[in-house]
Amino acid sequence: MAEKITLRETDYSQWYIDLVRSAKLADYSDVRGCMIIRPNGYAIWEKMQAALDAMFKATGHVNAYFPLFIPESFIKKEAEHIEGFAPECAVVTHGGGEQLAENLYVRPTSETIIWSSYKKWIQSYRDLPILINQWANVVRWEMRTRLFLRTTEFLWQEGHTAHATSTEAQEEVMRMINVYKTFAEEYMALPVIMGRKTESEKFAGAVETWCIEAMMQDKKALQAGTSHNLGQNFAKAFDCRFQSKEGALEYVWATSWGVSTRLIGALIMAHSDDRGLVLPPKLATRQVVIIPILKGDISAVIEKARSIAAELNQKGIAAFVDDSDQNSPGWKFAEYELQGIPVRLELGPRDIQSSTCIAARRDTGEKSKLQLDSSLADQINSLLESIQTNLFNRALSFREKHTLEVSSYSEFKANIDNGFLVAHWDGTDETEAKIKEETKATIRVMPADPEMVLRYGMDQPGTCIYSGKPSTRKVIFAKAY
């Protein structure tokens, strides 16, 4: 039987850890800061990978694989990059029983190792663009870790593209942040705010970082994906130039973009409840569990359950039967709620007689009666769609309810634990740093979603809530994961 999960209102952090471990999504390993992604958790990642990979390919990208190790001298070629990443790297000093002539860094991200290759591949504008993505593990030494959200090793994808013009690079940056937004909203049922990061929050080595930010159930923000315009920074660091159509020798323009297994943490924190995981049907490897209620003629019920599962599978719905006799139906209900199976069908002898069954949806717990006829798959598909939509709408309502506009710093401080705060900011690093120091809140995003800009007048001038200086725009502040 599953261990008891701490209630969210009692201790949200503990609820999260309890859920991740009870639902067997992940666990800490014996290696400091590294997690084990267990089969239930990895299945979610596989679903995410499949959807994202298809979207990357549909936008012209191909996959490749670059080395895990990065020579120390490479990491040091881009000044901001080394400053940002070197302190959190794992360093290989020995190999094959001997000390290495040059230390190797386990990749924290692959810009440097990839641009050292692009330099060799790019001579002319004909070699551009390069649109490559890599699925890989990366390592960043973390002091305080949390399963999925912040671990020393994690899995991700990193896109690295090379372009002939700044305009093309910027188009790519926007294309990919929009791919992420679409993925988050349509697959994860997770509403996100798309926009730009401030100078101090951008990627080490980028000219601009674009991001999608989501709100968790504890009203904190979680950065769910980033897309960087790297300008010519890495091309210059690796002396990567190309001959343009006009015959001039120019530095190549670059982007990079990534999402990671952190998204699994976001998924859990956005939708799940005190009974366990709640999964959007589009990311559920198992969408429907059929539980025979065994009274009287056991074999007929089991047979019917299996034939229903087979029929649903054939129609593209991932259904399975739990007909084990070790556990009671009640135990099974709780177990599959914990595991986040979107729909449960309860099937007993009477149901078979009346050609109906009870369907319970995981998101609301609501039960309905379904007809056991040729329309069953359609009935279940509409239930799954309804769950997918409801999860999104519920999360969106929650975020909207907890997004407040504030016009003074006292109002800001009084509300900083209540969600996203829309506020005027004078655009300086100093103000941003002061606010962070005093409240732990950071500027999550300078929103670019037209609807969001319009609703809050994000692009209207005003007065900075902290410094009282003129502000050219509003931004979103929040405490964040």
Place this chain on the structure above:
Amino acid sequence: MAEKITLRETDYSQWYIDLVRSAKLADYSDVRGCMIIRPNGYAIWEKMQAALDAMFKATGHVNAYFPLFIPESFIKKEAEHIEGFAPECAVVTHGGGEQLAENLYVRPTSETIIWSSYKKWIQSYRDLPILINQWANVVRWEMRTRLFLRTTEFLWQEGHTAHATSTEAQEEVMRMINVYKTFAEEYMALPVIMGRKTESEKFAGAVETWCIEAMMQDKKALQAGTSHNLGQNFAKAFDCRFQSKEGALEYVWATSWGVSTRLIGALIMAHSDDRGLVLPPKLATRQVVIIPILKGDISAVIEKARSIAAELNQKGIAAFVDDSDQNSPGWKFAEYELQGIPVRLELGPRDIQSSTCIAARRDTGEKSKLQLDSSLADQINSLLESIQTNLFNRALSFREKHTLEVSSYSEFKANIDNGFLVAHWDGTDETEAKIKEETKATIRVMPADPEMVLRYGMDQPGTCIYSGKPSTRKVIFAKAY
């Protein structure tokens, strides 16, 4: 234009390297011994992964992910394992700017880190079996490297299973080596000999290692996959016991099995030719290239080519058009032969008038005339099937032609560069070591394929070709990659 590839008969090793680099499958990186798998090469790996992953899931396995790093103390828990792997490990000594209290080994294989988890997951027979697979990168410090075949870092899958009985574990070992054999033969069109490794060739820490061995075009052997019966070795090393149905406390039985990006090297070496890569259609991301022959009405030809590609795509055939005007048809023919596209369609204005086109198959170069009507997809599918079958049959004939039975050591030495040698062996490590020392040939496999056993009387007793002592069976010797 592609660089010239060295001919196989001139220098087989150089041919291989030239091909891998010209076809942009992989390249050496700036990190010693590590390769970059370029998009053309990675596409093959993605096809392999998809096919294998489906076969693993169909046999009840699920995927998970364990840490990249293994504490030094874990590696040292299994005596043979440490002896086999420790000398070839990359070692992380620093993380987050500080020296680590305990060194971390970059995984060369994951038995130890996984069994330290299984110990926590397994209490009772009810927790068994565990059938987990992992797709991951591993690192083994190699002195002499060769793209795909032997690199410091490579990609692979490693299955790790836990069972209640020795019998179940052995069944799993055989199930998975047969999955590999099926994959090699049906997808890679690569005939393999399945059987057991000798004591000295088995995996460090295994009780028995089963393998599939293939012959390359230079008549050398290549180990294409292994499946290990680990007995209770790792369970004992990690004190992993379970309560049996009968209430006794017993050590868990284990298997592990893996294939790697080395298979891409095997694929190249088995089928490719002096013009470049030859890909079995089932592993080709792009199966058909349509090349418009542009004379007269260019736009009509291009339009027709595109509509053919769209129709084929819709019917599940991966076709694309190269209508670029930068390069001549002849250049394109050579380029796509280099890249191993299984079928080329040549389409000119006259073809359109006569509703036909020329199809050239990559494996034989043979050309045929296809009808441009509603049966085109069927015609191409049968061409693709014919290529797939021909590649397998060609490789099988080659192997059979170069598999010789020898009955004396002088005959052995005279023929050791001519392929696989079937010979009696006295079963001792000493004889095996002597033969290896004197000829560089190793015992590749003690075949278990019934057809192979029968044909060569593999299980018949006789006299060892080296020692003259009694032998209980014949084995296969060869030089190997």
